[in-house]
Amino acid sequence: MPQTVKGVIARAKGSPVEVVDIVVPDPGPGEAVVKVEACGVCHTDLHYREGGINDDFPFLLGHEAAGTVEAVGEGVTDVEPGDFVVLNWRAVCGTCRACAKGRPWYCFDTANAEQRMTLADDGTELTPALGIGAFAEKTLVAAGQCTKVDKDAEAAAVGLLGCGVMAGFGAAVNTGNVGRGDSVAVIGCGGVGDAAIAGASIAGATTVIAVDVDDRKLSHAKGFGATHTINSKEADVVEEIRNLTGGFGADVVIEAVGRPETYEQAFYARDLAGTVVLVGVPTPDLKIELPLIEVFGRGGALKSSWYGDCLPSRDFPMLVDLYRQGRFDLEAFVTEKVGIGDVEAAFEKMHGGDVLRSVVVL
Known part of the structure; x- marks a missing residue:
């Protein structure tokens, strides 16, 4: 009935x-x-x-x-x-x-x-x-x-x-392929961004940089595994990420905001042949303009992450197991x-x- x-x-x-x-x-x-x-x-x-x-x-x-x-x-x-x-x-x-x-x-x-x-x-x-x-x-x-x-x-x-936690975790682990010893920057530290930080940390990244405009969010990000924080209202994001990565830029930069200005920061804050992952959801009206020679010359990959590129039957039980083990x-x-x-x-x-x-x- x-x-x-x-x-x-x-x-x-x-x-x-x-x-x-x-x-x-x-x-x-x-x-x-x-x-x-x-x-x-x-x-x-x-x-x-x-x-x-x-x-x-x-x-x-x-x-x-x-x-x-x-x-x-x-x-x-x-x-x-x-x-x-x-x-x-x-x-x-x-x-x-x-x-x-x-x-x-x-x-x-x-x-x-x-x-x-x-x-x-x-x-x-x-x-x-x-x-x-x-x-x-x-x-x-x-x-x-x-x-x-x-x-x-x-x-x-x-x-x-x-939704949100899987999207962020998967953006780091599945889409960004973060591995042991990698440097990772995450721009936007809401639920999705913090999940990306946690994913990067669990995957073995040794430098995990959290970027946001809110010091409260940056404080939360440390609890999920961020090793460094940047308040983007007070510092140049690209310059600071480079300073924290030997002058090169991060191996993987995850954009969890969905704005042209933060995507541009992510693009320029990655190392040569590094990866940008867009997981923040933009509104239909937003556009971005980048010099095509920069897209070519920096190499690497520009990726979008759909639902953290997850397979629920594979990823949900695994993440619940990590949670039950006290690791996530x-x-x-x-x-x-x-x-x-x-x-x-x-x-x-x-x-x-x-x-x-x-x-x-x-």
Whole structure:
């Protein structure tokens, strides 16, 4: 039977979010219903509310989530009721041209649930954020969006792997290929940037430079493994990174802001043949101009990182294991735990830079 539960929606561009009754249908073929235990408040949810993603209102917000599978539809074999899972927004198809080439982390045909959840009062179909919609007591997803992990893990912590933490960690380890002895600079020390710092440190980087305009964020970055910090309001970022790397520049520079000016800093702050990784999400209107001779003459690689180029079935359990071993402090990303009615207040705290992550606990 379809179930009526509480969920957080954005009804119109810029309007405050609302807690309303939503209807979650029984899972169809290839689908699963998940009882959500915790869901992080990500900046992407705010982008949805502000119309920065698309205009398919009303949105059911929330996507950095962990919970327990309650029911599965026909043909689902990878998860079953009772499994503790982290939700992901790139359920690979296994058959597209990227998957066929053995690069499923680039899958071009990822899956979402076919059915839509609806408003209980009038049946309006909801658009789930990133195909998940987890600011809700229960949600309907494609079964491939459920990644089974250690059931004893803290839901509020491991749910963050569903987006920001995985994006940052993967930008360093998967996209940037950070290795032992490398020097790494990370520009932008929010949740994604701090996860990149943690990833670089775990991968064996010996110099990890955190760059931000906020001294509070730089202090947090040290806790995730930064060996040096630069306040970009007070110093020339490129010059300081070079000073900290023997005059050469960093082997890998990760841009976690998504702005032309910070990308240009990343471009010039890398060593010859070094790598720039863009993981900060730019708005559609932004453009960058670089001398083509510099692009050629510096060699190396300019990369974009999609979801940390992760494969959830491979990476989520591994990162949860690192967390359970005490080697990756996922709980340090959780600034506060809030209720389902506190999402709008959590958005306000984002603007002030007061939190790494607010996490809704259901």
